[in-house]
Amino acid sequence: MDLRGPIVPKRVLFTKGVGKHRTRLQSFELALRHAGIEKCNLVRVSSIFPPACKIVPRNRGLAQLHAGQITFCVLAEASSNEPSRLVGAGIGLAVPADGSHYGYISEHHGFGMTQQRLSDFVEDMAATMLATTLGISFDPDTAYDERREVYKMSGKIVRTQATVQTAEGDKNGLWTTVIAVAVFLL
Numbered sequence: 001m002d003l004r005g006p007i008v009p010k011r012v013l014f015t016k017g018v019g020k021h022r023t024r025l026q027s028f029e030l031a032l033r034h035a036g037i038e039k040c041n042l043v044r045v046s047s048i049f050p051p052a053c054k055i056v057p058r059n060r061g062l063a064q065l066h067a068g069q070i071t072f073c074v075l076a077e078a079s080s081n082e083p084s085r086l087v088g089a090g091i092g093l094a095v096p097a098d099g100s101h102y103g104y105i106s107e108h109h110g111f112g113m114t115q116q117r118l119s120d121f122v123e124d125m126a127a128t129m130l131a132t133t134l135g136i137s138f139d140p141d142t143a144y145d146e147r148r149e150v151y152k153m154s155g156k157i158v159r160t161q162a163t164v165q166t167a168e169g170d171k172n173g174l175w176t177t178v179i180a181v182a183v184f185l186l
Helices: 024-035 058-062 113-135 144-154
Strands: 010-020 041-044 070-080 086-096 103-111 157-168 174-183
Touching: 010 024, 010 086, 010 157, 024 070, 024 103, 024 174, 041 058, 070 086, 086 113, 086 144, 103 113, 113 144, 144 157, 157 174
Parallel strands: 041 070, 070 103, 086 174
Antiparallel strands: 010 174, 070 174, 086 103, 086 157
């Protein structure tokens, strides 16, 4: 890797995980293991999907990671040690039709959202950020399903998706951590 020029990822994989343990840190480590990225030194970055970036299947992308590798990622993470508390972490993606333009990755973490609600929420955030960048006219007060149709009909947004992990807090009070991650590959 040549660090003299800009570092722009060429590929990205999406993964998620959940871990439970008596300590918060170890529950996070177990969530990283479940996601397959525990061997990496993660560097959190903001949420731009690079132009011409390719989405690779999870297993193929994970196979390209090396122990100790500095790995850029967009990470959503939530933890709780409250029994039965619903925790969630999600990553949304919106890819423009014009491959030379950047897209958006959104992240959200919190409590009490079902997997479907969180999935719609992060996908909506990413699509809305991209739509405003591309000049797509829409009413922000309408439901996401209606705006999704406006975005698709514009022909400017080619793909949206979400990667979400939810879990119910351990009934015995162990720390429960969930993560959703967009992992960049150079």
